[in-house]
Amino acid sequence: MGKITCCEEALAEVNSIVLHCPKLEPFACKKLKKLLKELTFKLKVCEEWEKLKVKELELKEKVELKKEAAEAKLHEELEELKFKKEVCEVHLHEEVEDLKSKVELIGHEINPVEKIKCGFLKFKSHFEQEKEYYEKLAECHKPKFLIFSCCDSRVDPFKILNLELGEAIVVRNVANLVAAYGEEGPCPSNHAAIEYAVKEIKVEHILVIGHSHCEGIQALVKTHHEEKTHYSESYKSWLKIGEHSCKKVKEAYSSSTIEEHCTLCEKECVNHSLHNCLTYPFVKEAVASKKITLHAGYYDLHKCAFSRWSLDYNYSEGEKYCSNP
Template sequence: MENLLSGYRRFRHTVWPSRRERFEALAKLGQKPETLVIACSDSRVDPAMVFDVGPGELFIVRNVANLVPPYEEDTAFHGTSAAIEFAVRVLGVRNIIVMGHAMCGGIHALLHPASAERLDFMSSWVEIAAEARDRVLACEPVEEEQQTLCELEAIKLSLRNLMTFRWIASRVNEGSLTLHGTSFDIRTGVLSRLNDAGDFVPAE
């Protein structure tokens, strides 16, 4: 904890003074980000750092394996869906980015269920992407490629699941909202984007 408090003190003495006006404007006028990023909780992947943006520019939702569940109307807890709804229906974001990454532990648990058996919630959560896993394994890739392929297929599945939210689909169809898929390789620092052909290509 002490290292975090030391970081806070550096923030107060160096970052805060230079960005005070920005924070004061955000406090007075409220947030108006144009982009929602749905990213993984992995500590090695920071969307704000990757996109080099400041406070107020991104609305970020993070969960294990950057998954979007399909739209469901029930009384269960829907933390990810609630955050998506707030970003779209209240803040009016114009872009949604599903941002996956290499070496994702959630995708590893999806491919190797035994690794998460002792955990209370992981197994059922990553099963949201069961279709992505099954699609990859049906192609019988070599084991070394399964992880990467499943990470990319899970991004595509989350994008399809976003379209099951009627207020997302309507905005996409009218052109006021655009969906994007990206994957960040923490080994190389390269961000890849999903193109219209269904392939991930370097954004550079």
């Protein structure tokens, strides 16, 4: 505003000179008036200039605001794009993995030799990672468990109990049955395994695992209910080990359905097999001297639940492991 004030003051002074000095020389008067005109013009220019300056500032502010808003919007859009890209990448990765496993699966279905090869190579890469453990294990193993479980493909004890190689001696047969001492016939494989595990390895626990939907037990129950069956004499003679349990359940639960009968039988056969373990003199001795503990287990395929109990389970007691601790 300095310039305008300056001009205003000069103008006022010229005006007062022109007004108060009538005797002013006409030339001087003309000159003064010319000056006055120039000053008036300059004042106008100054005013315009000031206005323009204000406008310029306003415009600058507006531009600044618009710039900020545009930048914020761009930033937002960029972030959104980044997020979309990440989501797409995850999706893509999942799809690729899915396709890979499908290809692998189809490959295995088509080619069992490939399945064996790939399976072993996968294990070998795990072996390389845990080399120290496996090399020690190759020298000596000291498993604490002897486990009897069904040969059903869905009940592998190493998988369902998250065991490592070297942690258990496992015997698998149809319906996880253990024959009584001396009653196994001409090929006593149970006897050999029990003697090896108890006398040589000196395991500390014997666990018999039964399971739901056991087709071996279903065959036993069907045979026992004298339904016409297509099973061979050899198969039936193996299942005979569980016959006593089947009878016991049928007598105690006469009104139960055949499905209920099977479930009860799956559990009672576990008790019976453990009792049969005790008919081995060296097992009886080890249990009596508390060197070995006997455990019964039951795995429910549908619920993915595991029950553990000691001998003589009454079907309602025992510890149940249904969810993560």
